[in-house]
Amino acid sequence: MLALERVSVSYDVPVLHDIDLEVAPGEIVSILGPSGGGKSTLLRAVAGLVPYTGHITVDGRSVDGVPTHKRAIGMMFQNDLLFPHLDVAGNVGFGLRPADPGRVQEMLDLVGLRDLAPRDVATLSGGQAQRIALARALAPAPAVLLLDEPFGALDVVGKAALVLDVQRLLRDQAMTVLAVTHDRNEAFTLADRVAVLRAGRLVQVDTPDRLWRAPVDDYVARLVGLSVLDGVAYPPEQLHARADGRWLMTVTGRSFQAGRYLVTGTVGGESVTYSCGADDVPEVGQAVRVSAQRPRR
Amino acid sequence: MDRPVVGNHGSLTPARTALLAVPVVFVLTLFIVPLAAVVRVGLQAGAPQMLAVMTSGRTWQIIGFTTLQAGLSTLATVVIAIPAAVVLALFRFPGRTVVRALVLVPFVMPTVVVAAAFLALVGPTGYLGVDLSGSIWGLVLAHMFLNIAVVIRVVGGALATLDPDLPKAARVLGASGWAAFRRVTWPMLLPSVRASAVIVFLFCFTSFGVVQVLGAGQLRTLEVEIYRRTTYLLDLPAAAALSVLQLLAVVAMLVVVGRGRSVRAATAVGVARVPRGWRQSLVVGITVVSTTLMVLAPLAVVLVRSLQIDGQWTLAGWQTLLSPAASTNAVSPWSAVLASLRTASAATVIAVTVGGMAAVGLASRGRGRWLQSVDALLLLPLGTSAVTVGLGMLLAFGRPPVDLRNTGLLIVLAQTLVAIPFVVRVLTPALRSFDRRYLEVAAVLGRSPMAAARTVGVPLVLPAVAVAAGFAFAITVGEFGATVFLASPADPTLPVAISRLLARPGALTLAAAYAASTLLMLLTIAVVVAVDRVRLSRAVVF
Numbered sequence: 001m002l003a004l005e006r007v008s009v010s011y012d013v014p015v016l017h018d019i020d021l022e023v024a025p026g027e028i029v030s031i032l033g034p035s036g037g038g039k040s041t042l043l044r045a046v047a048g049l050v051p052y053t054g055h056i057t058v059d060g061r062s063v064d065g066v067p068t069h070k071r072a073i074g075m076m077f078q079n080d081l082l083f084p085h086l087d088v089a090g091n092v093g094f095g096l097r098p099a100d101p102g103r104v105q106e107m108l109d110l111v112g113l114r115d116l117a118p119r120d121v122a123t124l125s126g127g128q129a130q131r132i133a134l135a136r137a138l139a140p141a142p143a144v145l146l147l148d149e150p151f152g153a154l155d156v157v158g159k160a161a162l163v164l165d166v167q168r169l170l171r172d173q174a175m176t177v178l179a180v181t182h183d184r185n186e187a188f189t190l191a192d193r194v195a196v197l198r199a200g201r202l203v204q205v206d207t208p209d210r211l212w213r214a215p216v217d218d219y220v221a222r223l224v225g226l227s228v229l230d231g232v233a234y235p236p237e238q239l240h241a242r243a244d245g246r247w248l249m250t251v252t253g254r255s256f257q258a259g260r261y262l263v264t265g266t267v268g269g270e271s272v273t274y275s276c277g278a279d280d281v282p283e284v285g286q287a288v289r290v291s292a293q294r295p296r297r
Numbered sequence: 298m299d300r301p302v303v304g305n306h307g308s309l310t311p312a313r314t315a316l317l318a319v320p321v322v323f324v325l326t327l328f329i330v331p332l333a334a335v336v337r338v339g340l341q342a343g344a345p346q347m348l349a350v351m352t353s354g355r356t357w358q359i360i361g362f363t364t365l366q367a368g369l370s371t372l373a374t375v376v377i378a379i380p381a382a383v384v385l386a387l388f389r390f391p392g393r394t395v396v397r398a399l400v401l402v403p404f405v406m407p408t409v410v411v412a413a414a415f416l417a418l419v420g421p422t423g424y425l426g427v428d429l430s431g432s433i434w435g436l437v438l439a440h441m442f443l444n445i446a447v448v449i450r451v452v453g454g455a456l457a458t459l460d461p462d463l464p465k466a467a468r469v470l471g472a473s474g475w476a477a478f479r480r481v482t483w484p485m486l487l488p489s490v491r492a493s494a495v496i497v498f499l500f501c502f503t504s505f506g507v508v509q510v511l512g513a514g515q516l517r518t519l520e521v522e523i524y525r526r527t528t529y530l531l532d533l534p535a536a537a538a539l540s541v542l543q544l545l546a547v548v549a550m551l552v553v554v555g556r557g558r559s560v561r562a563a564t565a566v567g568v569a570r571v572p573r574g575w576r577q578s579l580v581v582g583i584t585v586v587s588t589t590l591m592v593l594a595p596l597a598v599v600l601v602r603s604l605q606i607d608g609q610w611t612l613a614g615w616q617t618l619l620s621p622a623a624s625t626n627a628v629s630p631w632s633a634v635l636a637s638l639r640t641a642s643a644a645t646v647i648a649v650t651v652g653g654m655a656a657v658g659l660a661s662r663g664r665g666r667w668l669q670s671v672d673a674l675l676l677l678p679l680g681t682s683a684v685t686v687g688l689g690m691l692l693a694f695g696r697p698p699v700d701l702r703n704t705g706l707l708i709v710l711a712q713t714l715v716a717i718p719f720v721v722r723v724l725t726p727a728l729r730s731f732d733r734r735y736l737e738v739a740a741v742l743g744r745s746p747m748a749a750a751r752t753v754g755v756p757l758v759l760p761a762v763a764v765a766a767g768f769a770f771a772i773t774v775g776e777f778g779a780t781v782f783l784a785s786p787a788d789p790t791l792p793v794a795i796s797r798l799l800a801r802p803g804a805l806t807l808a809a810a811y812a813a814s815t816l817l818m819l820l821t822i823a824v825v826v827a828v829d830r831v832r833l834s835r836a837v838v839f
Binding site for chain 2: 047049067068069070071073074075077079081083084085094095097136137140
């Protein structure tokens with residue numbers, strides 16, 4: 001288990017303010033927020049890679065003042081950062097001392113790449129490289145695993161499959177995980193709970209479902225993909241195009257997802273999304289009137 | 298991604314200051330002190346006399362010729378190298394990797410070997426049947442051969458960063474192929490062409506070995522004249538006055554180079570493609586074959602000459618070279634080989650150590666004014682004439698009270714000075730591009746900072762160090778301009794011995810000179826091949 005208590009970090013300017021957060025044993029928590037919001041810095045503080053004030057405990061043991069290499073923490077970075085001078089097995093076994101070929105093989109089995117042990121890491125695909133990076137991070141059996149945008153550098157197709165795979169694998173290992181992402185779908189797929197970080201402060205920590213149903217403010221509502229109209233947050237399925245609709249929306253884009261179209265646009269500068277069937281989908285640039293079913297919240 | 302690592306933003310921490318202090322003191326002592334000695338000696342004879350040398354008609358005739366040969370050489374190099382640069386950067390063809398490595402070879406080839414090669418091609422008994430020794434055109438050819446790599450690398454590098462779709466976009470907009478090149482590609486290449494031309498001009502302006510050997514005593518550039526005044530006429534004040542002039546010219550040119558330097562940093566986006574259609578294939582084929590021939594022919598000729606005396610095939614030249622006892626007029630070639638290996642190895646070790654310290658200090662993220670001046674100071678020996686360095690060292694450390702002349706140390710230090718800019722140029726970008734997060738990964742995986750540096754930092758930086766050492770060795774083993782001032786008559790290095798053998802009469806001596814040249818050439822090629830195998834040759838920035 002991982003606990004942060006009033007953790008603050010400043011470089012020249014304050015980056016994180018009084019972060020309180022607990023990750024229960026075997027729980028996966030995703031930190032969601034815009035780029036530059038301090039997400040990576042939070043992970044770096046936990047890993048001991050940046051100086052911080054406040055307290056961090058791992059499995060009940062304080063790690064304040066403990067150097068990175070003695071924290072028993074695993075970490076995966078946005079780029080796989082596999083050591084180019086070592087082969088796959090060398091990378092996976094890097095954190096194991098004394099060397100433990102059995103454990104290396106076990107980890108490679110775990111990520112489903114058992115035949116790649118002797119391969120040069122330069123020959124791996126992006127998805128394979130990230131799996132090897134995960135195997136490397138898990139090999140020393142860390143108490144906590146930190147994931148810093150681990151799927152950020154992957155293409156969409158590879159990413160979707162890998163996120164589900166990794167989630168299943170982390171659950172099987174009952175790993176305690178703190179992950180960072182700016183992609184809400186990734187956060188919702190991966191995590192038991194999502195912590196929304198805004199300008200260095202945690203604004204809401206909740207299950208994906210509760211974030212969706214009860215965002216604490218408009219910022220969180222927009223971040224999770226709700227449309228905020230006249231102070232009320234609506235999910236896409238509760239907004240419709242209707243001739244006598246209350247709001248005039250300029251359509252800026254349409255995307256097809258799971259059998260329906262998601263139509264995005266702006267209403268007075270506010271980003272709005274509603275869903276509709278293929279027959280009703282408007283053209284980009286068209287102005288449509290939008291109305292809401294039962295308001296929420 | 299948040300910017301990692303605090304306290305690493307170009308501020309001069311005590312550690313970094315200490316790290317940079319060593320190379321700075323080194324270069325100041327071995328470069329600036331000798332230069333000061335040159336100026337002092339020049340002034341000792343009295344300012345009016347110095348001025349008289351500087352303003353004499355003969356001096357300006359020499360400056361005029363130096364400029365003319367450098368200008369013509371630059372023009373020829375650029376004209377010949379641009380097609381090769383374009384073809385090598387944009388097209389894929391069988392053997393491309395080999396050809397790309399091959400065109401680098403002349404740049405590190407010792408000038409004496411190059412001069413010997415062109416003497417064999419276009420000398421008094423040259424294979425091509427025209428005698429260009431003592432003519433400006435011989436110089437132009439040799440300079441072209443030496444510097445073609447500079448243009449190919451700089452312009453080719455710029456070409457590789459061009460978006461290949463840009464000219465296509467121009468063509469879609471209705472421009473013909475030629476118009477697309479003239480209006481889109483060429484303007485974007487121009488800065489790199491200009492930058493490489495300035496560098497080539499600088500190298501040709503300060504070229505010494507080629508002019509000394511190919512000039513046959515008839516062609517006088519500033520460098521050769523400085524050497525002549527020092528060695529034959531023992532007129533140190535005049536030599537010093539010419540050195541000051543030379544220095545002023547070089548500084549002026551370095552300012553121009555400095556302006557053009559922003560061209561280089563960019564990442565490659567363009568992808569080389571297979572030539573389309575028979576016309577393109579023909580152009581690519583002709584360019585590749587002629588470039589390869591141009592690079593290989595002079596080198597092959599050196600080998601052939603070492604095996605011939607008066608048109609007959611013989612190993613006599615090699616026997617003379619390889620028998621330790623055989624000493625042709627006080628020059629024992631074999632001991633010269635050993636002397637070269639000894640000094641070059643020592644110079645390489647010192648250059649990599651001192652240059653490495655500089656590179657670590659310079660590789661920080663910040664680019665403060667301070668760091669920039671250190672960078673410029675360390676580059677200075679690259680642009681300055683080797684002859685001036687040699688003369689200065691001779692004046693400063695080669696006579697009482699500090700007389701290091703017979704210790705051999707002076708040659709090592711001079712060669713180190715010449716090699717340091719290359720080491721810094723190779724190592725700084727390599728260290729700068731080293732991703733510090735590798736060390737963080739190692740830390741997270743349980744390695745202490747020391748262990749992380751040992752298991753990850755060192756192995757990842759080692760290839761660049763090998764490249765730097767390779768270049769340093771190739772440069773120092775062939776160094777001529779500074780060494781010729783400092784070499785003791787009894788124990789010369791290989792390039793100095795070659796130049797002496799070439800100047801002596803006798804067919805056997807000549808064959809031995811070519812055998813020695815072949816040896817030096819093979820040594821250099823071996824180093825380049827080893828360096829290229831490390832696959833970091835792209836780290837070299839001129």
